[in-house]
Amino acid sequence: MARINLKDIAHSYMSAPEAEADWALKPLNHVWEDGGAYALLGPSGCGKTTLLNIISGLVTPSRGQVLFGEEDVTELPTAQRNIAQVFQFPVIYDTMTVYQNLAFPLRNRKVPEDRIRERVEDVAEMLELSDQLKQRAQRLTADAKQKISLGRGLVRADVAAILFDEPLTVIDPHLKWQLRRKLKQIHDRSGLTLIYVTHDQNEALTFADKVAVMNDGRVLQMGTPQELFEAPQHTFVGFFIGSPGMNFLPCGFEAGAATIEGARLPLKAELAEKAAAAAGELKLGIRPEFLSLARENGESRLEVAVRAVEDLGNFKIVSTELRGRTVKVKVPEDQEVPAETAFLDFPADFTRLYADDQLIG
Amino acid sequence: MEKWEDNRAWFMVLPVFVIVAFSAIIPLMTVVNYSVQDIFGPGEAYFVGTEWFAEMLSNTRLHDALLRQFLFSGLVLLIEIPLGVMIALAMPAQGWRVSLCLVLLALPLLIPWNVIGTIWIIFTRPDIGLMGVSLNALGLEFDHTAAPLDAWVTVMLMEVWHWTPLVALLAYAGLRAIPDAYYQAARIDGASAWAVFRYIQLPKMRGVLTIAVLLRFMDSFLIYAEPFVLTGGGPGNSTTFLSIYLVKLSTAMDLGPAAAFSIIYFLIVLLFCWLFYQALQNVGTGDKS
Numbered sequence: 231m232a233r234i235n236l237k238d239i240a241h242s243y244m245s246a247p248e249a250e251a252d253w254a255l256k257p258l259n260h261v262w263e264d265g266g267a268y269a270l271l272g273p274s275g276c277g278k279t280t281l282l283n284i285i286s287g288l289v290t291p292s293r294g295q296v297l298f299g300e301e302d303v304t305e306l307p308t309a310q311r312n313i314a315q316v317f318q319f320p321v322i323y324d325t326m327t328v329y330q331n332l333a334f335p336l337r338n339r340k341v342p343e344d345r346i347r348e349r350v351e352d353v354a355e356m357l358e359l360s361d362q363l364k365q366r367a368q369r370l371t372a373d374a375k376q377k378i379s380l381g382r383g384l385v386r387a388d389v390a391a392i393l394f395d396e397p398l399t400v401i402d403p404h405l406k407w408q409l410r411r412k413l414k415q416i417h418d419r420s421g422l423t424l425i426y427v428t429h430d431q432n433e434a435l436t437f438a439d440k441v442a443v444m445n446d447g448r449v450l451q452m453g454t455p456q457e458l459f460e461a462p463q464h465t466f467v468g469f470f471i472g473s474p475g476m477n478f479l480p481c482g483f484e485a486g487a488a489t490i491e492g493a494r495l496p497l498k499a500e501l502a503e504k505a506a507a508a509a510g511e512l513k514l515g516i517r518p519e520f521l522s523l524a525r526e527n528g529e530s531r532l533e534v535a536v537r538a539v540e541d542l543g544n545f546k547i548v549s550t551e552l553r554g555r556t557v558k559v560k561v562p563e564d565q566e567v568p569a570e571t572a573f574l575d576f577p578a579d580f581t582r583l584y585a586d587d588q589l590i591g
Numbered sequence: 592m593e594k595w596e597d598n599r600a601w602f603m604v605l606p607v608f609v610i611v612a613f614s615a616i617i618p619l620m621t622v623v624n625y626s627v628q629d630i631f632g633p634g635e636a637y638f639v640g641t642e643w644f645a646e647m648l649s650n651t652r653l654h655d656a657l658l659r660q661f662l663f664s665g666l667v668l669l670i671e672i673p674l675g676v677m678i679a680l681a682m683p684a685q686g687w688r689v690s691l692c693l694v695l696l697a698l699p700l701l702i703p704w705n706v707i708g709t710i711w712i713i714f715t716r717p718d719i720g721l722m723g724v725s726l727n728a729l730g731l732e733f734d735h736t737a738a739p740l741d742a743w744v745t746v747m748l749m750e751v752w753h754w755t756p757l758v759a760l761l762a763y764a765g766l767r768a769i770p771d772a773y774y775q776a777a778r779i780d781g782a783s784a785w786a787v788f789r790y791i792q793l794p795k796m797r798g799v800l801t802i803a804v805l806l807r808f809m810d811s812f813l814i815y816a817e818p819f820v821l822t823g824g825g826p827g828n829s830t831t832f833l834s835i836y837l838v839k840l841s842t843a844m845d846l847g848p849a850a851a852f853s854i855i856y857f858l859i860v861l862l863f864c865w866l867f868y869q870a871l872q873n874v875g876t877g878d879k880s
Contacts, residue, residue: 288775309781321776323790334790338781382780 232299232390234262234285234423239294241280247292254280256447257293262391262425267417269434270427272444273470278427281444282393285425286315298390309338314383315393319400320375322367328354329363332381339386349385356416357381373405377412384416391423398433410437431471443467459517460580465587468515474547477521477557478584481514488514488583491553493532498578501591510586518560520580523548524573531573539567550574625850643851653852655828656836657859660812663746663832667811668804670751675758675803676796679766680788682759693763696756708820711749735822739829742822746830749817754810758803765799766792801871805864812860 241255250256255277262268262285270278283289284296287308296304303311314335323331332350341349354360357377362370367378376397383392394413398406410433417424428434434441435455442452443466451463462468468476482489483505487496495514497505505512524531534550534557541563548559548567557574561567583590626643630636647653682692702710715735717723726733735745769791777787815834818824824831824839831839833856841849 283775286779288778308775308778313779315775315779317772317776319770319772321772324794325790334782334786335780338783338786379776382776 232301233264234391235297236260236281236284237295237297239281239284239291239296241277241284241289241291241293253447255284255291258449260442260449260452262423264390264423265421266423267414267437267439268423268425269438269441270425270444271429271431271434271441271470273429276444277447278444279395282315282395282425282427285391286313286393287311288315312386312388312390313393314386314389314391315395316376316379316383316397318396320372320379322370322375322378324366324368326367327363328359328365328367328370328378331367331378332359332363332385335382335386346385349387353381353384356384356419357412373401373409376401376409380413380416384420389422391425394424394426394428396428397426398428406433413437431473435471443470445470461582461589462515463589465513465515465584468517468582472517472519474518474558474560476515476517479514479552479555479557481512481583483508483512488512490514490532491555493553495532495576495581496530497581497583501578501581501583504591505583508583508585508590513584513587515582515584516576516580518547518558520577521557521559522575522577523550523559523561523565523567524575525568527573528575530576530578532576534572534574536568536570536572622850622853625846626854629847639847643847644855647848647852647855650848652828653836656831656833659829659831660833663750663814664808664811666747667750667754667807670747671755671758671807672800672804674751675755676762676800678755678759679762680792682763684767693760696759699753699756702753704816705820707749707753708817711745711817711821715745737826739826742826742830746818746821749821750811750814753817754807758807761799761803762796765796769795797871797874801868804867804871808863808867809860812863 237259238257239255239260240253240257242253244252247253270281272278280289284291287296287303287306291304294304295302298311323334326334329350332353333346336346336349350363351360354363357380359374359377359381362374367375370378380392380397383389398409401409413424413426414437416422424437426434426437428437435458438455440452440454441458442449443458443464444450445466451458451467453463458467458471462471462476465476465478468478479490481495483502484494486499486502487494488505489495523536527533532552534552536548537551537556538549540547540549544563546561546563546565546567548561550557550559550572552574559574627638627640628636629639629642678696683689699707712720714720715723715733717727717734723733732738733741735742773791773795774787777791782790813834814832815838818830818832819835819838822830824835837849837852837856840852
């Protein structure tokens with residue numbers, strides 16, 4: 231058990247990377263505390279699998295150090311790190327039974343046979359595979375196979391962290407939540423560090439205590455689901471998390487108010503101060519959930535034209551137009567939506583400002 | 592009238608039926624026809640029932656040829672399958688060397704079969720052949736036209752050289768189809784190179800190796816051109832395999848016995864292919880703990 235510390239890690243799959251784009255993983259520092267449940271969230275190709283493989287040792291980083299506790303494991307081969315990994319497609323050894331599959335990592339490490347039996351039976355019990363121990367692994371369903379892959383990590387007594395690389399991709403939707411709950415249980419019971427890579431925000435937000443959002447080889451923000459939702463550090467985080475994503479409106483700043491295409495929106499005093507000091511391109515960001523539609527004008531309200539209403543059953547998504555910019559608003563199912571003109575209410579506590587895509591307040 | 596429209600579909604099947612008839616059914620039935628008759632000339636055929644079959648089954652020269660054939664095919668499988676798998680394992684996984692290896696491997700497969708025989712005649716000649724001269728220079732008496740063992744060694748070498756590449760290519764295709772995650776999982780599980788081979792690569796190659804075994808068994812069991820050109824079945828009868836013997840029979844105008852023999856031959860190949868197929872489908876799939 232140890233915390234995992236990535237120091238100045240960067241990776242490129244090219245032998246002589248030059249341009250910024252040659253790096254699959256831009257330089258980053260990151261600490262994974264012992265016993266945490268983490269998720270790495272990002273679109274395909276953002277470098278999250280590379281980061282995971284660096285931790286497990288399948289990829290040796292071009293630069294930087296990987297520390298487990300105080301020990302430098304950067305050059306240590308995968309088998310000698312106390313890490314297990316579960317892959318997107320279930321990896322099972324076809325010719326073996328479930329028992330043999332689970333025992334395989336221990337047998338390779340020359341653990342005595344009676345100790346193996348004990349561990350395998352424990353893990354099988356935890357994963358509800360006890361009845362299938364004597365069956366051939368090849369004949370099982372995808373979710374059972376994925377449990378076996380996970381079990382091969384759990385049987386090793388020395389494992390400090392289990393890494394998951396989109397493990398639920400091939401699992402039927404109705405079994406996904408079962409397996410995810412199983413993972414939660416295992417995490418609570420075992421106290422292992424779990425790092426879970428996914429591009430599905432629901433999966434990440436329900437599984438993890440802390441989520442790292444990645445894009446284009448960078449970790450943009452690491453925080454609790456609530457932090458990611460309420461105060462995205464980067465416009466990408468705001469856009470990627472939430473459905474629909476955060477609204478971003480290019481704006482200017484003038485005498486204590488943000489100006490959106492000429493419309494003035496007064497800001498909180500402290501936000502106005504930061505906006506005055508900020509350099510770079512300003513954007514105003516607000517979640518559709520925090521906006522509301524009103525019929526009368528007022529303080530911190532802007533006039534918009536209602537363009538479309540999507541009814542999603544328990545709520546509605548209203549697309550409005552604010553001087554040529556689209557702004558989406560999430561309104562309760564029972565609320566009447568004005569037919570043409572309405573006023574958008576921007577609550578001061580949830581209105582964010584971004585300079586060059588970075589949160590300033 | 593509606594029925595008529597449906598029946599027209601049969602015309603679509605007709606070309607296939609004609610092709611199959613001319614390529615398989617009619618020749619096979621002709622052989623069956625010959626195998627149950629004694630034919631002296633046009634219009635002079637007598638039905639003899641299973642007489643030719645009985646005669647062939649008690650023919651000791653045929654027994655010898657059959658034993659030789661099994662020995663040959665057995666050795667071919669024992670040498671070519673492991674060797675082909677080893678070559679495939681040793682081949683690079685990517686880069687320009689892959690193309691080079693594939694071309695080199697494919698070369699023997701592109702040469703016409705009777706030319707192969709000729710190449711090896713020249714190669715093993717004690718007076719001008721590279722192999723023959725080298726072996727004799729080392730003090731080894733080597734002459735495949737005189738010594739039965741030398742003839743066997745030469746035929747086996749030629750066969751292995753000619754056909755191992757096919758096994759290697761099939762095995763290589765099987766290896767490349769294994770997803771990377773399997774190797775990564777094996778590394779995390781601490782598996783040795785042998786364990787990776789035994790529990791990942793070999794099981795994943797089951798399909799292609801089944802095809803390789805069937806192809807190599809059928810081809811080697813029916814082998815004719817290469818040993819016929821190289822040794823003509825000699826010295827003596829030492830390399831007279833089944834099809835060489837069969838051709839000797841039928842060119843001697845013993846069409847009845849030759850036809851009966853052909854049918855027996857066909858049934859043997861069919862039986863063994865079925866056995867191999869069943870065995871390879873089931874190997875390593877029995878429940879055990």
